[in-house]
Amino acid sequence: MKENNLNREVVVIADDFTGANDAGVSLAVRGKKVSVAFQTPFTGDTDALVINSDSRAMVASEAAEKLAHYAADVTAATWLVKKIDSTLRGNPGAEVEALLTLSGKRQAIIAPAFPAAGRTTQGGICRVSGVPVTETEFASDPKTPVRHAQVAKVLAEQTALQSRVITPDRLADALQGDAPLLIVDAQSDDDLDQIIVAACGCDERPLLVGSAGLCDALARRLARPRQLLAVIGSMSEIAQQQIQRAGEVANVSRVLIDIDDVFRNNMAGYLQQISTALAAGHHCLVHTCADVQARHQIEKLCQQRGLSRAALGETISAFLGTLTRTALEANTPAALYVSGGDVAMAVASALNAQGFAIRGQVAQCVPFGRFLGCRWQGPVMTKAGGFGTETTLLEVLHFIEEKMSD
Known part of the structure; x- marks a missing residue:
């Protein structure tokens, strides 16, 4: 997870505006938040930053010099991409x-x-509809x-x-060699996917x-998952009904x-159960209440532990907060859902959130947004324990699967 919004998953340097948009659109379609910057530094909240250097028509030395201005953005990227023209126009060599010098790669x-x-x-020759580009x-x-x-x-x-x-089939071996520039043939999307797989293995x-x-x-490889991690601390009857209804769906796993x-x-x-569920492509519902009768055992549990109801609730909430933080450090679900006010605040505290930016509403009584200034930068949905109907959590799952993939 990112400590701040400058440690971006992808940074792309493009040499013109339309090329910048072409580079970013597939990431946006697959769930990433993408911004195209005309000037830097760019401090906005974004998963992928595409910088338009507008350097295609410059002389080579000027183009290289302009890229030096992006040093801070280049070094903070998990994936660094130099977007070039598919017909080799511009200053690709320079x-x-x-960028190799700036990034240290x-x-x-x-x-x-x-x-x-x-x-x-093919054979290192750039072709357009099968014809060498110099004949077009x-x-x-x-x-x-x-x-x-x-x-x-x-x-x-x-x-x-x-x-x-x-x-492409020889790329993995070549990445262990000394040649700094590896020109890779590609005649299909499968070839390009194979190239990304080799890069991921480095x-x-x-x-x-x-x-x-x-x-x-690259966007296909980094496509945002559609799984929801739901952490439900509320013991309200409606919350249990919501868990029950959602748990009946085939691709939902419950962790009690x-x-x-x-x-x-x-x-x-x-943590292992959560990771296994998400890795299998399942939504994961983490909850502390086995059924609607469990809430009537609170007094007995408090007596056994020598705790007040408030102290018991704080202990459980703190555990769920730490569990959620640790799970998010090991997994990347599409979104986080927290139900119950004490649990929501415990999760926010565990993630060192400084606030919450509201972006909209998923279902009735389910606001969504993002935690501010914290480790988890994915979408977050909250719900008061006793709010909603028995289908509310199902509506949230539908939103994750359908709306977030649009």
Whole structure:
């Protein structure tokens, strides 16, 4: 999870505005919050930052110098992408070298292919609908004409870094070698997906260099999951009915917390159950109340533990807060749902939240938004324990599965 909004999952450097949008749209479609910046520093809340350097028509040295202004954004990225034109226009060699220097990365994967638009690379040659790019209209582009169809020659005009042409199936081995520029053929989306898989297998993430095709492949890999982690501390009858109805759905797993484990601070087994459920693609409902009768056992439980009702509630809420924080450190559900005011506040406290930004309403009595200034930056939904109908939690699950994937 991110400690602040500058440690972004993806940072893309594009050399023109439409290219920046092309690079970011697939991430947005797959649930990421994407912003395109014309100026930096950009401090907005975003999962993916796309910076338009507007450098395509600059001379190579000026383009490289302009990228130096983005050093802070480049070093904070989990994934760093240099968006280039699929027909090799612009300053790919100079800008790739500049970003390698800024980021400290050892290698760049260069895959300009965009098969969905008829742009492929075979034997290191850039083709448009099967024709070498130098035999198309892009060779006479009025601003940035393309003089070479071989990707290596285009790069060599602007950088002395060594390059090597390989196929996707050989990329994993090549990433263990010394060549700083790995030009990878791609004739299909499957090839681009294979490239991203190889990049994910590296201890040090390489610089990704490509057009919208490679950006789309990265977005497919990083697509936000649609699972909900629900933490329900309320013992109200309606809350139990909501759990019961939602638990009848096939892709929902329930994790019942034993109160004895709360006092033993034994949460390892529950964390494993939560991880297993989310990894299986299930929504996960964490709750402390087995049925509607459990609320009538509170007085007996307080006597056994020598605690007041308030102290008992605080102990359970604190356990759930810590459990939730730890679960979110190990998993990335699509959203977090907390029911019961004390539990919601305990979760916020465990995450070091400084506030809550309301964005809207999912279902009746279920506001949603984001915690401010804290570790969890995903959507958060809250509900007072006794509010809603027996189908409220089902409505929330529907929102996660349908609306959040639009």
